[in-house]
Amino acid sequence: MLDKERCQEILAEILKYSDADETELIVGGGANQLTRFANNVIHQNVAEEGYVLSVRTVYGSRTARATTNKFDPESLRRVVAESASLARQQQPDPELLPMPGPQEYPRVERSVEATAAVSAPVRAEAVRKAVQIAEKNGQTAAGTFSTGTGVQAILNSRGLAAYYRGTHAEFSVTMMASTSSGWAKKTSPDVREIDAEALAARASEIASLSRDPRELPAGKYTTILEPAAVLDLVGFMFFDFSGQAVRDQRSFLTGRLGQKLFGDNITITDDACHPLQFGPPFDGEGVPRKVVTLVENGVVKGLTYSRQTAKAMGTEPTGHGFPLPNEWGEAPSNIVFSGGRHTVPEMIASTERGILVTRLWYIREVDPYKKILTGMTRDGTFYIEDGKIRYGARNFRFNESLLDLLSCAEMVGPVERASGEEAPPMVVPPLKVASFHFTEVTKF
Structure with a gap:
């Protein structure tokens, strides 16, 4: 799993190859596992770990991004060169702002060791209980049980260093009867909050109640x-x-x-x-996310703003921008x-x-x-x-x-x-x- 220190090492390597006015690194990915079942049988069990790295370079008011999933020195050198080549060919963006510097972020605890440690046999046991319920009620079960750990990091040449690690678990089940079906699903950073047996029972009950x-x-x-x-x-x-x-x-x-x-x-x-x-407490530029009241008692009260949009509209950024360059700006x-x-x-x-x-x-x-x-x-x-x-x-x-x-x-x-x-x-x-x-x- 990529930690914050390794991300800092990658940035240092990238900065050696970059002659841009500013350079930004975004790293995302993680380790994910999935157990899939249908017709009361597990038919797929997969696990993967992978990361994607993107480099944005800025030359004056020109910027572009290039991406790779290889982290060796030659691949890092190549992705920086590709980003630089693309940036130099762009039209100047008169609204482009300097990258943000160091930020402070609220602390969020969304990495749960129990979730990261879930094994294929543990997921299979949860599926077994769901299948038992299906068979008891003359139904067939289908669904997925996924777990994993994700990483998101944003670093730049102005000293910004944002890092987030979080776990996720999700159990989804559909129960099929002869004339009806039922469904239940739950997602959480903490796998201990997911009661697969209860979800299966709920889906089975829905299928039974809606028959004919x-x-x-x-x-x-x-x-x-x-x-x-x-x-x-x-x-x-x-x-x-x-x-x-x-x-x-x-x-x-x-x-x-x-x-x-x-x-x-x-x-x-x-x-x-x-x-x-x-998710992380920062946006696609590494700006801290603020709490925004969008609607209050039916009245539209607020919008979200990236740094660039906020500057253009004469207001303050809320920390909801997407990674640059993009056409969308921001969204909650x-x-x-x-x-x-x-x-x-x-x-x-x-x-x-x-x-x-x-x-x-x-x-x-x-x-x-x-x-x-x-x-x-x-x-x-x-x-x-x-x-x-x-x-x-x-x-x-x-x-x-x-x-x-x-x-x-x-x-x-x-x-x-x-x-x-x-x-x-x-x-x-x-x-x-x-x-x-x-x-x-x-x-x-």
Whole structure:
């Protein structure tokens, strides 16, 4: 595993080969292991360790980056030469700023030895327990169990040295019955927080409860969205909370900062140090990440800014920039919703007639400025009547605006670190919304 001292040695080697005005080194990678299973059998077990190194050079106001996955002296010399050659051929960037110097970062503890030490037999034992549950209930199990340790480091010739090491573990399981399916997933830096057996039992229960699903008419329903469904919907709007996106007028927030776009019960921050979050406390330039209030009681309060965007827009950087050069500028990456007190069972009990959605998939953006999305439900869609789940429902296609969705949340539940398929993990709650537009029924 690359440690901070080894990264410093690589930078020293690179600086020997560089005649640039400024030189930056970014190193990323780690050791990852994966166990994959399907049809109640493990069919893949892989492990790898690898790192990618990129060098950015600056000549005046020209800059470029070159990348390699080889760390021997000749490869380091070559990648510096390639970066320099590319930089000299670029058009000058009048907004390019000098690289930042040394920084101080908040301390985050996201490297857990228990996770780093997980072996293939340990993952296999977790899968065995999941398969036992599937076989007991006449189902078949499929999914993955992955663990690993990642490293991210940013160093430059002005003395900046940012280093982060974190572990990650993820268990995802789908239970298939003859006419239905169920799903559960959890992600954490600490593998001890992942109860694979409980997740498998939950997925199996969903598959059993949704068997022989009935077709319901399309239309607008009161809908309860589990955290994974909330995650995969709201993940489509956060690239818009970027100063550069607003500046380019490609954000739905253009001209709307300070306006009330969502309900009173919607407050969203970006907080890299939140205990349920992942990742480093610095951005792609090594700038410390600040806590940013994006939405407060429904009002759009703030955006994220890289150093370059902040200078152009006359404000302060928030530590959310992507590695330079790039066209995107910045975006929040540690989303945290404020939670409520209503549990999903309480939401169900309060619903006269509605739909419960476990998760969504195949989500696409229909209108980027109105934030209208389309997609489908899967792995557990239920009809609720008189405060109880009555039966499984055929899956729906939906068309829904995020602005409308987050304006009609009748109940908000406690937050959790949710994992889905369309967006990276975020800290989100379940939601009960007054209206969700299901446009057609699928055939499964």
